Amino acid sequence: MKCVDPGENFASWRDAARCLLEENVPPREVLWEKAGGLFSAARVEPPSSPRLKVPAAFVGLAESVSCHREPSRWALLYQILWRVVRGGERHLLSIASDPDMAKARTLEKNVHREIHKMHAFVRFKLIDTDAANGRERYAAWFEPEHFIVEAGAPFFKKRFANMDWSIFTPKGCVHWNGTLLTLTPGIPSNPVENPDALEAAWRVYYRSIFNPARLKVKMMQTEMPKRYWKNLPEADLIEELIGNSKHRVTNMLAEEPRPVKPRPKNAYLDKLRELTAEESL
Amino acid sequence: MELDSKLAILADAAKYDASCASSGAMRGNSLDGKGVGSTGGAGICHSYTPDGRCISLLKVLLTNLCIYDCHYCINRRSSNVRRAAFTAEEVVKLTLDFYKRNYIEGLFLSSGIIRNADYTMEQVIAVARTLREIHDFRGYIHLKTIPEASPELIETAARYADRISINLELPTQKSLDVLAPEKSIVRTRHAMGRIRNKLDEAHERRKGGDKKVRHATGQSTQVIVGADSSTDADFLAQSDDLYGNYKMRRVYYSAFSPIPEPSSILPIKAPPLIREHRLYQADWLMRFYGFKTTEILSPETPNLDLELDPKLAWALRNRQDFPVDIQTASREILLRVPGLGVRNVERILNIRRFTRIRLADLMRLRVSLPKVQPFLKTADHNPSAYLLDADSLRARFLPKPQQLELFAADEMR
Structure with a gap:
């Protein structure tokens, strides 16, 4: 059995995996374990020989799966890589129902979903405005399940190119200053606790856009699971909105119908009426 | 204001x-x-x-x-x-x-x-x-x-x-x-x-x-x-x-x-x-x-079945077209099988070029087996003619009465 340290990310795992492939080490003889673990895992030096041919589709899959927090992801990726390169299963990536591929696709899907949720649920707070040039500085706290900060960051750079911002998370932080995207290690707790002044207006909006006559709580929770709620300034309204909805609908249903008010004198409304009459001829 | x-x-x-x-x-x-x-x-x-x-x-x-x-x-x-x-x-x-x-x-x-x-x-x-x-x-x-x-x-x-x-x-x-x-x-x-x-x-x-x-x-x-x-x-x-x-x-x-x-x-x-x-x-x-x-929909039944989704309702009205063979049916036909969505049909078309598809494969694609089984032939499954002809097929897919109540309560609350 060979203990190998996958390192922190796709690049370090790839170097190690390439080495193992060169040496023809089959997956069952590899234990992927961080250095300092139970067995003494070794960092592997990247090979100097020419690169092995690996399908591009595998690289894309492996980049995503690497971001997952599941510790067995490194072994799974090596197993798939081995089957494709050494096992002659060149079409494995097309066989979505293969047990290894199905597992990998699930992990990939979890990661993509978490990136999407990062784009959706990061909430920036205004920190300050540069008095000299008017440039605003924003910061957000987010708690992703997977290691997706780097993969999720370019979206924010493109969208908010002209403001400075930081996104802090326990799994890495990212900062933008208008020219450079910088990654720093994660931090354990939220450094931007004060609410933003706009959150009050956002909560007014959230409360008002909700329609109590169409309650579908399960649908909401499928798309916005509870684990995100604590960092969403609108989420503590949910309970109250659900609680009052029945009462609000009962009141609506009990309301006296309003009579139709007479048509006001208005040349434009007269014109519309004439037009409709002509159309029906 | x-x-x-x-x-x-x-x-x-x-x-x-x-x-x-x-x-x-x-x-x-x-x-x-x-x-x-x-x-x-x-x-x-x-x-x-x-x-x-x-x-x-x-x-x-x-x-x-x-x-x-x-x-x-x-x-x-x-x-x-x-x-x-x-x-x-x-x-x-x-x-x-x-x-x-x-x-x-x-x-x-x-x-x-x-x-x-x-x-x-x-x-x-x-x-x-x-x-x-x-x-x-x-x-x-x-x-x-x-x-x-x-x-x-x-x-x-x-x-x-x-x-x-x-x-x-x-x-x-x-x-x-x-x-x-x-x-x-x-x-x-x-x-x-x-x-x-x-x-x-x-x-x-x-x-x-x-x-x-x-x-x-x-x-x-x-x-x-x-x-x-x-x-x-x-x-x-x-x-x-x-x-x-x-x-x-x-x-x-x-x-x-x-x-x-x-x-x-x-x-x-x-x-x-x-x-x-x-x-x-x-x-x-x-x-x-x-x-x-x-x-x-047809002039005779101008409204959708509220109890069953429209694809399933269509399949039940057209039982003569089923079962279809997952290994050979065209894309157009597979899209008409209740329980198969667009993405899974694309996956199936890919997979079957290299292997014969079994029920376990469908399960790993997260297809609902109870829903597709009456309509699909796979390498290890051939629905009995009885199943497709039986009038009980519709009953099999109807929501359970108590579930229906729960659903209605949730919708109307």
């Missing part, structure tokens, strides 16, 4: 519009600009309210003052609802402030009709123009337009927006005459036709290499379900026409929902949410699964 009070009134006034899409815009971002914003690719839902709807855009009316008297609408002139009006600057600032905090993808702006169509349209356009030209806003903008507004104004709106729309509201002029006397199907369709031509022109210019074209990429519309006696067949036939002849990106079906300030012309009742859901399912079958409206 305080800004928060205006926002409360004018968001409340806008919530009956179901449209929430923020996808399908041209790709763009703020890297080479001076403002904020990016579009392109799938839209993002930034929050969800307990009605299960997403918040993607700041959806507000510019004003809920209105000279029209549409009886399904809380903002009609006969209603005593509190009235408010934003200034253009207020909407611009709210949009930018929300956007910079990553609350929204952009703005959905509609308005009550004030004075006349052109005047109202100009007010709406002013907001979009300020966002685009003064603030270089590159986020998503959806503008509601008015069929009676001049074609030039609608085209101006389209140049600032990513999506424009006109709501059809009800499928027949007869219904409109009673429930929305200021509206006309003929005028609405003419306007939609003109919009379609302009969308096509912009598309052609882009295809011809003109990358600078700033123009909406699509139009959509909304119809109200359950306010008049129109059948599901009426709605689907209309949607078919709208997708085909007007190239609608989306037709939204909005279950007529109880509103405060109900009209004496249109008594309110519980919203037909399941019916709305079934219409969306049927709509998807037409757009992505190759079904014709006439296959989904």
Whole structure:
């Protein structure tokens, strides 16, 4: 059995995996374990020989799966890589129902979903405005399940190119200053606790856009699971909105119908009426 | 009036519009600009309210003052609802402030009709123009337009927006005459036709290499379900026409929902949410699964089965076409198997080039076996003729009685 340290990310795992492939080490003889673990895992030096041919589709899959927090992801990726390169299963990536591929696709899907949720649920707070040039500085706290900060960051750079911002998370932080995207290690707790002044207006909006006559709580929770709620300034309204909805609908249903008010004198409304009459001829 | 009070009134006034899409815009971002914003690719839902709807855009009316008297609408002139009006600057600032905090993808702006169509349209356009030209806003903008507004104004709106729309509201002029006397199907369709031509022109210019074209990429519309006696067949036939002849990106079906300030012309009742859901399912079958409206509904049964989804209902009516062999059936046929979605059909077509498909494979693709088993032959499964012929097949798929109650309670609570 060979203990190998996958390192922190796709690049370090790839170097190690390439080495193992060169040496023809089959997956069952590899234990992927961080250095300092139970067995003494070794960092592997990247090979100097020419690169092995690996399908591009595998690289894309492996980049995503690497971001997952599941510790067995490194072994799974090596197993798939081995089957494709050494096992002659060149079409494995097309066989979505293969047990290894199905597992990998699930992990990939979890990661993509978490990136999407990062784009959706990061909430920036205004920190300050540069008095000299008017440039605003924003910061957000987010708690992703997977290691997706780097993969999720370019979206924010493109969208908010002209403001400075930081996104802090326990799994890495990212900062933008208008020219450079910088990654720093994660931090354990939220450094931007004060609410933003706009959150009050956002909560007014959230409360008002909700329609109590169409309650579908399960649908909401499928798309916005509870684990995100604590960092969403609108989420503590949910309970109250659900609680009052029945009462609000009962009141609506009990309301006296309003009579139709007479048509006001208005040349434009007269014109519309004439037009409709002509159309029906 | 305080800004928060205006926002409360004018968001409340806008919530009956179901449209929430923020996808399908041209790709763009703020890297080479001076403002904020990016579009392109799938839209993002930034929050969800307990009605299960997403918040993607700041959806507000510019004003809920209105000279029209549409009886399904809380903002009609006969209603005593509190009235408010934003200034253009207020909407611009709210949009930018929300956007910079990553609350929204952009703005959905509609308005009550004030004075006349052109005047109202100009007010709406002013907001979009300020966002685009003064603030270089590159986020998503959806503008509601008015069929009676001049074609030039609608085209101006389209140049600032990513999506424009006109709501059809009800499928027949007869219904409109009673429930929305200021509206006309003929005028609405003419306007939609003109919009379609302009969308096509912009598309052609882009295809011809003109990358600078700033123009909406699509139009959509909304119809109200359950306010008049129109059948599901009426709605689907209309949607078919709208997708085909007007190239609608989306037709939204909005279950007529109880509103405060109900009209004496249109008594309110519980919203037909399941019916709305079934219409969306049927709509998807037409757009992505190759079904014709006439296959989904017939003159004898003009309404969708509320208990079963329309694909399953179709399969049960056409048992003679099943079972199909997963190894050899065409893409078109596989798309018609209950329980197989578009993505899984694509996967199956890929997989079967290399291996024989078994039930365990389907399970790993997260296909519901109880649902597909009566209709599919796999390497290790051949449904008994008995199963397909039995009258009990329908009963097998009906929701359990107690589940139905729970579902109804949840929907109506």
